[in-house]
Amino acid sequence: MISGVVPVAPTVFHRGGDLDLAGQRRVVDYVIDTGSSAMCLLANYSEQFSLTDAERLDVTTASLDQAAGRIPVVITTSHYSARVAAERSREAQDLGAAMVMLMPPFFGATLQVVPEAVRAYFHHVAEAIDIPIMLQDAPMSTTPMSVELMASLAREIPHLQYVKVETPQAADKLRALRAAAGDDLPGLYDGEEGVTLIPDLDAGARGTMTSCMVPDVMGQIVRDYLAGDREAANQAWEQVLPLVHFENRQCGLRAAKVLLHEGGIIGSPTTRAPFGDLGDVTRSALVALARRQDALILRWAS
Amino acid sequence: MISGVVPVAPTVFHRGGDLDLAGQRRVVDYVIDTGSSAMCLLANYSEQFSLTDAERLDVTTASLDQAAGRIPVVITTSHYSARVAAERSREAQDLGAAMVMLMPPFFGATLQVVPEAVRAYFHHVAEAIDIPIMLQDAPMSTTPMSVELMASLAREIPHLQYVKVETPQAADKLRALRAAAGDDLPGLYDGEEGVTLIPDLDAGARGTMTSCMVPDVMGQIVRDYLAGDREAANQAWEQVLPLVHFENRQCGLRAAKVLLHEGGIIGSPTTRAPFGDLGDVTRSALVALARRQDALILRWAS
Numbered sequence: 001m002i003s004g005v006v007p008v009a010p011t012v013f014h015r016g017g018d019l020d021l022a023g024q025r026r027v028v029d030y031v032i033d034t035g036s037s038a039m040c041l042l043a044n045y046s047e048q049f050s051l052t053d054a055e056r057l058d059v060t061t062a063s064l065d066q067a068a069g070r071i072p073v074v075i076t077t078s079h080y081s082a083r084v085a086a087e088r089s090r091e092a093q094d095l096g097a098a099m100v101m102l103m104p105p106f107f108g109a110t111l112q113v114v115p116e117a118v119r120a121y122f123h124h125v126a127e128a129i130d131i132p133i134m135l136q137d138a139p140m141s142t143t144p145m146s147v148e149l150m151a152s153l154a155r156e157i158p159h160l161q162y163v164k165v166e167t168p169q170a171a172d173k174l175r176a177l178r179a180a181a182g183d184d185l186p187g188l189y190d191g192e193e194g195v196t197l198i199p200d201l202d203a204g205a206r207g208t209m210t211s212c213m214v215p216d217v218m219g220q221i222v223r224d225y226l227a228g229d230r231e232a233a234n235q236a237w238e239q240v241l242p243l244v245h246f247e248n249r250q251c252g253l254r255a256a257k258v259l260l261h262e263g264g265i266i267g268s269p270t271t272r273a274p275f276g277d278l279g280d281v282t283r284s285a286l287v288a289l290a291r292r293q294d295a296l297i298l299r300w301a302s
Numbered sequence: 303m304i305s306g307v308v309p310v311a312p313t314v315f316h317r318g319g320d321l322d323l324a325g326q327r328r329v330v331d332y333v334i335d336t337g338s339s340a341m342c343l344l345a346n347y348s349e350q351f352s353l354t355d356a357e358r359l360d361v362t363t364a365s366l367d368q369a370a371g372r373i374p375v376v377i378t379t380s381h382y383s384a385r386v387a388a389e390r391s392r393e394a395q396d397l398g399a400a401m402v403m404l405m406p407p408f409f410g411a412t413l414q415v416v417p418e419a420v421r422a423y424f425h426h427v428a429e430a431i432d433i434p435i436m437l438q439d440a441p442m443s444t445t446p447m448s449v450e451l452m453a454s455l456a457r458e459i460p461h462l463q464y465v466k467v468e469t470p471q472a473a474d475k476l477r478a479l480r481a482a483a484g485d486d487l488p489g490l491y492d493g494e495e496g497v498t499l500i501p502d503l504d505a506g507a508r509g510t511m512t513s514c515m516v517p518d519v520m521g522q523i524v525r526d527y528l529a530g531d532r533e534a535a536n537q538a539w540e541q542v543l544p545l546v547h548f549e550n551r552q553c554g555l556r557a558a559k560v561l562l563h564e565g566g567i568i569g570s571p572t573t574r575a576p577f578g579d580l581g582d583v584t585r586s587a588l589v590a591l592a593r594r595q596d597a598l599i600l601r602w603a604s
Binding site: 017049050051052053054080081082083084087105106107108109110111113117118120121124139140141142272273274275276 | 319351352353354355356382383384385386389407408409410411412413415419420422423426441442443444574575576577578
């Protein structure tokens with residue numbers, strides 16, 4: 001089982017919006033140097049919704065090539081179609097992914113999917129692969145997943161071993177999942193930049209999927225907690241919380257790109273329109289908070 | 303200007319879910335024989351949300367090849383990313399599309415886009431192409447478009463000449479668009495299977511984007527209306543309404559596939575999971591309603 005921190009790598013763009021695969025590779029090296037347990041590609045934090053299929057493949061192959069087995073790589077393979085999600089998952093496995101992560105199927109405001117079809121969807125995906133699956137329970141999905149649905153899927157699918165809960169009141173949902181699924185679903189994670197990490201660890205989480213902003217700090221927090229030193233973990237978390245909270249509430253996925261750029265790891269903090277970049281005031285405040293933490297992301301490249 | 307009926311071609315799948323490009327070509331021939339003004343590919347009714355990029359291209363090239371200039375073809379090129387939407391639109395133009403149709407950018411429940419970014423998005427797409435653009439104002443989009451936004455885009459972008467309104471109270475919105483945009487936006491369409499066609503024509507619509515279930519009937523209705531014979535148009539519409547209403551409320555995009563299959567035009571009514579096929583009772587009721595109309599779709603192949 002993978003525990004600890006699994007940071008999401010952003011998809012790196014040049015200023016004009018082209019993929020920057022050299023920058024992508026530097027992000028992989030940086031994440032490996034943070035001592036993270038694994039890394040995740042093509043998440044929502046990676047702007048997966050702004051990529052073509054060909055670009056998904058380019059990011060995946062470049063990142064896996066650069067990782068070269070030095071760190072397990074989780075790949076997000078969400079798609080509305082069960083067939084396409086299964087194909088993406090199979091391709092990820094064939095390319096060397098250690099795990100796939102998927103939201104339930106949804107599209108727009110109106111294509112919500114009923115629980116029985118969500119169940120069939122994940123069974124279809126699971127039959128295509130042997131590597132572990134992480135369910136992603138995210139507010140971005142217009143299709144919800146109940147504790148009962150996720151627990152029953154974990155009972156039915158042996159390699160569905162992980163779930164990332166980043167919906168509101170994550171701790172309560174993690175606690176309910178632990179009670180309902182027990183050993184069938186050992187890989188309880190939170191997400192959302194780790195902004196609720198200590199309550200979620202208290203609820204039974206064994207890992208967190210954050211951004212790559214301060215994964216070295218977040219990883220140490222989880223290690224300390226799991227080793228029994230809740231006091232040290234909580235102290236470190238409260239110290240980093242102002243930065244992570246600012247990321248979560250003021251910046252979103254722009255935060256990691258701004259700091260990767262500020263630290264000289266990537267050449268541009270560009271996101272693809274219509275997402276939009278950070279304004280100057282918020283950008284400066286983020287950098288100041290990160291400097292106060294003496295964040296590795298600002299020092300690594302120098 | 304294209305007026306009249308522009309039916310959407312479904313994406314045709316074999317029973318197992320593979321693309322059925324031979325069936326796709328037969329649908330093109332059938333639509334041409336209905337005397338429709340144009341046809342539309344890769345709409346939501348075509349399950350565009352269930353396709354890979356490669357499959358989008360396969361459907362497009364096979365359909366355009368089969369159409370061979372006999373009918374103008376509208377291609378839906380929606381994507382969250384402005385860059386990808388522009389690339390898709392440019393590719394559609396290069397392949398021979400007569401028009402592109404796009405929803406505003408959105409993804410999931412949380413990635414709504416503010417009006418200024420929607421404006422920039424459509425300007426970016428428009429700069430990539432010369433062919434006309436149709437805005438799609440659909441309830442599936444979590445990003446709304448106001449009358450003011452659409453009218454100002456039409457003023458600013460000369461080749462943005464069409465809008466399809468299929469949100470609730472479409473007639474009022476079409477009337478407001480006509481008042482706000484006038485000659486800048488001459489191509490007012492409704493959608494939603496034509497289930498509100500007469501009120502929408504009364505409001506100024508000059509065309510309708512229906513399914514390919516009864517486009518021959520819908521096209522005659524619009525022609526009669528535009529020729530000044532509202533009485534004949536309304537009588538024909540009221541006669542076909544029970545079928546179209548059943549499609550709209552009970553079947554959705556499954557309806558055209560079921561009747562294309564029943565009529566022997568395609569080999570399977572399959573949709574891709576998790577969308578789900580029609581149940582037997584609803585399927586039988588739909589076929590009975592279509593038989594009562596003596597619909598061409600059931601007779602064309604024999």
